[in-house]
Amino acid sequence: MEPVVELKEERSMNFLERIIEDDLANNRVPDNTIVTRFPPEPNGYLHIGHAKAICINFGMAEKYNGRCHLRMDDTNPEKEEQEYINAIQDDIHWLGFDWNDYFYHASDYYQTLYEIALNLIKDGKAYVDSLSAEQMKEYRGTLTEPGKESPDRNRPIEDNLRLFEEMRQGKHAEGSLILRAKLDMASPNINMRDPALYRIKFATHPRTGDTWCIYPMYDYTHPISDAIEGITHSMCSLEFEDHRPVYDWATSIDGIDHTPHQYEFARLNITHFVLSKRKLLHLVKHRLVLGWDDPRMPTLCGMRRRGYSPESIRDFISRVGVAKVESVVDYNLLEFCVREDLNKRAQRVMAVLDPLLVVITNYPKDKVEWLDAENNPENPQGGTRLIPFSGEIYIEKEDFMEVPVKGYHRLYPGNEIRLKHAYYITCNEVIKDDQGNVVEVRCTYDPESKGGTTPDQRKVKGTSHWVSVPQAIDCEVRQYDKLFLTEDPGVSTGNYLDDLNHESLVVLSHVKCEPSLKDAQPGEYLQFIRNGYYMADSKDHSVEHPVFNRTVTLKDSWSKKMKKIHQ
RNA sequence: UGGGAUGUAGUGUAAUGGUAACACUGCAGAUUCUGGUUCUGCCUUUAGGGGUUCGAAUCCCUUCAUCCCAGCCA
Numbered sequence: 001m002e003p004v005v006e007l008k009e010e011r012s013m014n015f016l017e018r019i020i021e022d023d024l025a026n027n028r029v030p031d032n033t034i035v036t037r038f039p040p041e042p043n044g045y046l047h048i049g050h051a052k053a054i055c056i057n058f059g060m061a062e063k064y065n066g067r068c069h070l071r072m073d074d075t076n077p078e079k080e081e082q083e084y085i086n087a088i089q090d091d092i093h094w095l096g097f098d099w100n101d102y103f104y105h106a107s108d109y110y111q112t113l114y115e116i117a118l119n120l121i122k123d124g125k126a127y128v129d130s131l132s133a134e135q136m137k138e139y140r141g142t143l144t145e146p147g148k149e150s151p152d153r154n155r156p157i158e159d160n161l162r163l164f165e166e167m168r169q170g171k172h173a174e175g176s177l178i179l180r181a182k183l184d185m186a187s188p189n190i191n192m193r194d195p196a197l198y199r200i201k202f203a204t205h206p207r208t209g210d211t212w213c214i215y216p217m218y219d220y221t222h223p224i225s226d227a228i229e230g231i232t233h234s235m236c237s238l239e240f241e242d243h244r245p246v247y248d249w250a251t252s253i254d255g256i257d258h259t260p261h262q263y264e265f266a267r268l269n270i271t272h273f274v275l276s277k278r279k280l281l282h283l284v285k286h287r288l289v290l291g292w293d294d295p296r297m298p299t300l301c302g303m304r305r306r307g308y309s310p311e312s313i314r315d316f317i318s319r320v321g322v323a324k325v326e327s328v329v330d331y332n333l334l335e336f337c338v339r340e341d342l343n344k345r346a347q348r349v350m351a352v353l354d355p356l357l358v359v360i361t362n363y364p365k366d367k368v369e370w371l372d373a374e375n376n377p378e379n380p381q382g383g384t385r386l387i388p389f390s391g392e393i394y395i396e397k398e399d400f401m402e403v404p405v406k407g408y409h410r411l412y413p414g415n416e417i418r419l420k421h422a423y424y425i426t427c428n429e430v431i432k433d434d435q436g437n438v439v440e441v442r443c444t445y446d447p448e449s450k451g452g453t454t455p456d457q458r459k460v461k462g463t464s465h466w467v468s469v470p471q472a473i474d475c476e477v478r479q480y481d482k483l484f485l486t487e488d489p490g491v492s493t494g495n496y497l498d499d500l501n502h503e504s505l506v507v508l509s510h511v512k513c514e515p516s517l518k519d520a521q522p523g524e525y526l527q528f529i530r531n532g533y534y535m536a537d538s539k540d541h542s543v544e545h546p547v548f549n550r551t552v553t554l555k556d557s558w559s560k561k562m563k564k565i566h567q
Numbered sequence: 568u569g570g571g572a573u574g575u576a577g578u579g580u581a582a583u584g585g586u587a588a589c590a591c592u593g594c595a596g597a598u599u600c601u602g603g604u605u606c607u608g609c610c611u612u613u614a615g616g617g618g619u620u621c622g623a624a625u626c627c628c629u630u631c632a633u634c635c636c637a638g639c640c641a
Contacts, residue, residue: 012581012589041641076640133639142637144569178639188570190637199639218641242571242636264572266634271578319590321580323573326634330578333591343604378604409602418600452600463600530601558602 014322016056016235016263020064023232030259034066035232038092038099039073039106039222042084042206045292045299046091048313048334049275052268055317056235058097069229070099074107075221077205085206087292091300095310102229106221107207109228113216114168116224116253117179117197121160123254126197127153128163129180136178139185140193146186147193153182167200170213174200181220183249191246195219219243223250226260234260237267238324268320269328271487273298274496288500289483293539295549296483296504306480307535307551309525312341328488338533338552346527347375350387350420350465351513351548353477353531355394357469358411360425362444363391368470371451373421387514389422392469394512399464400441402430407561409461411441417462420529424449424460465529472512475546478537479506511548518543530554 013021023029036057040050061068070092074080092099120126129152131139141147155163167177179198187193197220202213223246226234234247241264251258269275274283275298283289283297292299295306303313316337320329350373369389376382395411404412411417416426429442448454452463483504490496520526522538532553541547 014580018583039641043641073641079640136639137637140637142569145637146569147637175639180639190570193637196639201639215639217639222641238572239635240641244571266573319579323580325573325579327579330592333579336591339603348601374600377599377601407602420600422600460600462602465601527601527603530603554601554603556602561602 015324016060016233016265016322017063019263020060020233024064029232030230033232034061034064035069035230036061036066036235037069037071037226037229037231039071039225039236040088041073041076041079042081042088043076043079044084044277044281045087045301047275047280047297047299048270048273048303048316049268049298051095051300051313052317052320052322053235053237054092054095054097055314056265056322058092058099060233060235062097066232067102068097068099069102069104069231071104071106071225071229073218073222074105074205074207075215075218077201077203077215080206082206087301091304094300094304095314104225104229105207106216106225107205109221109225110208110212110216112228113221113224114214116256117164117216117220118161119255120181120197120253121164121179122157124157124182125253126160126179126181127155128160128167129153129178129194130176131178133175140190141185143190146188147190149185150180150194153185153194164198167198167214168212170202172200174202176200179214181249183246189242189245191219191243192249195246219246220250223247223260223262224253224256227251227257230257231260234262236262236264238264238326239267240264264324265322266324266326268317269326270298270331270334271328272331272482272484272489274484274489279496282497283483288497295478295480295537305535305538306549307342307525307533308338309341309345312338315341331482335552339555342525342527342533342551344378345376346525346533347382348373348377348527348529349514349517350467351475351477351511351517351528351531351534352394352396352465352467352472353479353508353511353528354397355467355510355512356397356400356438357440358393358395358425358466359440359442360391360393360445361428361442365391367391368468371421385516387421387516388468388471389419390468390470393419393466394469394472395419395441395464395466397438399462400427400438402438405562410464411443411462415462416446416460417464418449418452418460419466420463421452422450422466423447423452424454465531467512467514469512471515473515473518473546475511475513475517475548476540477508477511477534477548477550479508479550480504481506513546517546520546520548527554 038057058068129150139148180194183192185193198214247262293301293305370386372384373387399410401412411427413427423445425443425445427443431440433439481504484499485501486499489499520536522536526534533551534548537547
């Protein structure tokens with residue numbers, strides 16, 4: 001027999017991989033080891049947009065046998081907190097990446113950065129400016145007009161040295177003086193118009209405490225930190241493109257390693273999502289969601305709590321690809337990725353969200369049978385479990401119609417359906433309350449159909465999930481949906497908050513579940529058959545009060561069809 | 568309107584001078600003890616206009632569109 005040639009499905013290279021492979025091939029990388037970095041500012045929680053940067057930086061290092069440093073970009077003590085530093089590390093680990101011993105803080109380099117600044121001043125390449133913030137803005141010029149040089153630009157070196165020293169000693173008020181690089185006030189690139197290097201801030205830093213009252217700016221700190229750590233490829237998002245000349249300036253300062261180069265890629269946008277720290281912070285602060293880890297949040301901790309697997313997120317990022325075009329990815333792709341991953345791994349269980357009582361009139365009273373149910377049809381090794389069956393069960397209200405619509409093949413008077421893993425039942429009688437609501441359905445079962453097939457091989461079109469009444473356990477189920485109704489929140493209304501989905505969380509407090517669910521743990525991927533993927537809530541779930549979060553619904557072509565008919 | 572970038576199906580990403588493709592979405596159908604999964608098929612693409620070339624998504628010119636930049640934020 002011919003050997004089967006396995007075609008490895010290799011994704012084509014993106015532009016960053018091309019650059020790296022080219023650099024490697026042409027011996028432009030020291031020790032032939034690429035070194036990347038992920039440099040979050042610890043002023044908020046990581047979201048799925050960051051996951052892209054994480055996957056790119058850690059992923060490239062992994063792919064090319066290099067390494068990736070985790071560096072906290074902590075140069076603004078007014079905004080940054082230790083709480084965020086810890087959360088960031090957790091989230092990266094959860095995604096499945098590790099920085100090993102290469103964990104740094106920009107604040108590790110404060111002393112070096114300070115000495116380099118001193119040298120710049122001595123070389124006449126930096127000066128202390130006493131222009132106020134407003135004046136500086138005026139002097140900077142505009143997008144179309146060049147800036148003007150500050151009167152302090154030619155301050156004698158000795159004076160600059162003395163003033164900078166006084167700044168460091170805390171002898172000057174915040175905002176009164178600033179250290180600037182002497183670049184080019186006429187540059188068409190505003191970032192090159194004598195960028196600020198150091199500002200005075202009398203703020204306590206989470207790591208350096210009150211050691212410093214002058215703090216270096218991003219444009220100065222970032223490239224030099226990269227150089228110190230021997231970063232070879234510094235990959236960041238597009239908005240830093242205009243800063244690259246400043247980056248190149250900083251890495252060409254005397255005594256600085258000029259290995260690092262900056263490359264920019266487009267950040268991630270997803271329809272129906274907001275991914276701006278400012279907007280996310282607003283949602284949290286104004287209690288429009290219940291915290292950073294609210295399962296509706298696009299934060300990694302939120303998605304994790306919601307039941308997303310790290311694998312599905314990494315797959316999503318990999319499918320989105322890397323390019324320089326600003327783009328908006330369809331959230332359907334994200335849902336596709338979770339469903340695909342969870343379909344393979346989720347334990348199947350039965351839960352009835354909106355119960356309707358079914359009495360099986362010919363089933364022996366008080367009899368209970370324990371039936372075998374497969375745990376995952378996608379995984380034959382997944383085994384089976386026992387589920388109880390009795391003469392009184394719940395099915396979904398949706399699975400019964402007194403007067404069926406065209407195409408409906410669930411339960412209705414006279415129709416036979418299969419109860420998953422159990423028996424065939426036929427509806428004979430409908431019981432209603434005074435208002436005419438169906439409160440109970442009476443059926444007969446076929447003892448021959450045990451296990452879901454009959455000796456005569458007759459077909460039934462519908463299969464329903466169900467839960468036996470006496471053994472059912474009561475659960476709270478949180479039905480999460482998109483946080484925003486529109487694809488691009490705020491674009492048509494002018495305010496993203498106007499597009500909030502007020503039904504993004506629907507709590508069902510009396511869901512009937514099969515008894516095996518009492519052992520469910522947060523972290524276990526579940527599928528409520530015919531409904532969706534769920535996970536026990538990591539904060540509120542307990543054996544006494546089980547709480548499950550809906551990660552994502554199953555695809556539902558029937559309800560889609562119905563929706564279309566009703567339009 | 569200065570500078571920097573970017574334009575390929577509805578969305579995202581390939582094709583790097585040689586037959587425009589893959590995935591998602593959408594639409595049909597088959598299979599199915601989940602109206603799930605799986606499988607099949609279909610729809611739809613190089614921003615516009617010139618040029619170079621036997622041959623252009625790719626090179627050149629030009630027009631247009633979109634995004635980013637005037638923090639002592641990152």
